[in-house]
Amino acid sequence: MNPMRICLAALIAAGIAPAAQAQQTTLTVYTAFEAEDLQRYKEAFEAENPDISIEWVRDSTGIITAKLLAEKDNPVADAIWGLAASSLLLMKSEGMLEPYAPKGVEALDARFVDTSQPPAWIGLDAWIAALCVNTIELEKTGAPVPASWEDLTRPEYEGMVAMPNPASSGTGFLDVSAWLQMFGEEKGWDYMDRLHKNIAFYTHSGSKPCKDAARGEVPIGVSFAFRGAKSISEGAPLAVVMPSEGSGWDMEAAAIVAGTDFPEEAQRLMDWTVSENAMKQYNVGYAVVATPGIAQPVENYPEGALDAMIENDFEWAANNREQILKEWSARYDSKSEAQ
Template identity: 60%
Template sequence: MKLFKSVLALALCSVIAGVQAQTELTVYTGLEADSLKKYAQRFNEDHPDIKINWVRDSTGVITARLLAEKDNPRADVVWGLGGTSLLMLKNENMLQPYKPVGFDRLSAQFSDQAPEPSWVGMNAWMAALCVNTIEMEKKGLPMPNSWQDLTQPVYQGQIVMPNPSSSGTGFLDVSAWLQLMGDDAGWAYMDGLHKNINRYTHSGSKPCKMAATGEVPIGVSFAFRGVRLKHQGAPIELVYPSEGLGWEVEAAAIIKGTTKTAAAKTLMDWVVSPKAMKMYNEGFAIVALPEAAKPVKHFPEHAQELLIDNDLAWAAEHRQAILSKWQQRYDGKSEAQ
């Protein structure tokens, strides 16, 4: 009996020691909230000694928070934030360069190509329209096929889209329109679209969710959310406008100043691993490791061919000016935060 108690005590001590030895990483993210548990669990299958403490909000909010904390960083790692945001952080000298194991196998289009990369891509999310077919028929509305279609008077008050100041999806749309159409024509297009906007949300997912429940017929959102809602039986069709789709890369980086560099590097190695890329591919058709990409139901075939030639560096450089101009012109229809 004494021997059993001794063995039990030793076992308990080992467990306690293991818990005490666990490194905790503060990870800032713009990932969808319903993805966080899965991402952490998959990582912990391989690295149970590292605990992830998520700090999650929309892309714009997380980006602003990181910039505000520049002189006193609270995050160790960013996992799942737009590449444009990480380019801004890199320009502010806030990222710790690190080349993860397997980096050379990633698509150059979706990662930092500096000799010492500061951020790595995970997957690309792309614009889409979520269209409620029941509401469209009920209201006698034609199915839109292009961005320009959304400026037709028949859609007045029938469209919801994300605010680009708080939503990465909203910003990728605005950035894409300016790159596709040019500055003057791009802002003229947004003037026309604004007339038909019911409201601007502070979440990239919300317009699609609103369309799925019939609150509005058309939500300007992104394909991942639309695909998931369609899987769940929502009466929506996904429309990929004919002019081309804005997109953004979800990416990861180590925040300069972390005292947990070894654990942060371990996480970054895992972020670009084949296992992680297969996990991203469960919801995204385009991932940074091309060999890991398999077709995803309800995504278009050859999804990458629909993407515009997106200049992420230009978007990062002009982000603040674009947002300032957008707010002056359109913020009156934004929902309260």
């Protein structure tokens, strides 16, 4: 338990804490949400829960996952709001999550709810792998716009592709996990060996390859569909391609960290994360949200994205995460950008 919280609890119990402090609870919330969304989510939640404030701890998916695992025996976070479901499945297996069924959970698409009763985690929205192709830069090379994952291994794309490092990026991990599931493990690693020859660099952010492609730093970025749609709306000369073999995907999810000092407040946060207002907030940044019928069309979002989503085995991905990342790092980490 945090020593400062022990002191505050003691003061409150003794009746000598300042009234403002006694009325205000701060939840430490770990997240991998896009940084640009954090203030909007915080303000929307706190407007409906004025006695609770959110203190974000934000980093990329892999780093937040590693931080939570390192703190397993002495947790710092009260809740997780916006981390890949595959990461939360791993934490569930380690007994790190406090099961809770939020109010309104029955309205969610069943794919977005942990199968345990009560659920250990709940999904919020989904992001889908896609290619961000800078059509102007690619035209300069004379190479065609790729239509498939396999196309990216062709020699004309040498040095033209950026993708996320799966050890630090949830988008990178869903790519690697999907290739191993779609192609089989032997063919999946063979595919990545051939793709590696054409990789310019691996990033530590899932959105960065698309942003780099939008700026013309690379012609092709392996990223996710919404980031490409947003870049097009901002004026970037991009085409967003859904590869013909299908696309990996993951959910941003939420959970209560076992051992939190503020279980009731953390439950109220979980209630809000699945509310209609929360889903509308997610829809600003994602085309797919957990509650059916709420999402509005996203400008420039690629057709066929939902149909491209593979049948994703999240349990397999979570159970094999450590082994996959170890193998990937041994083979390909030499091209990763410095952190």
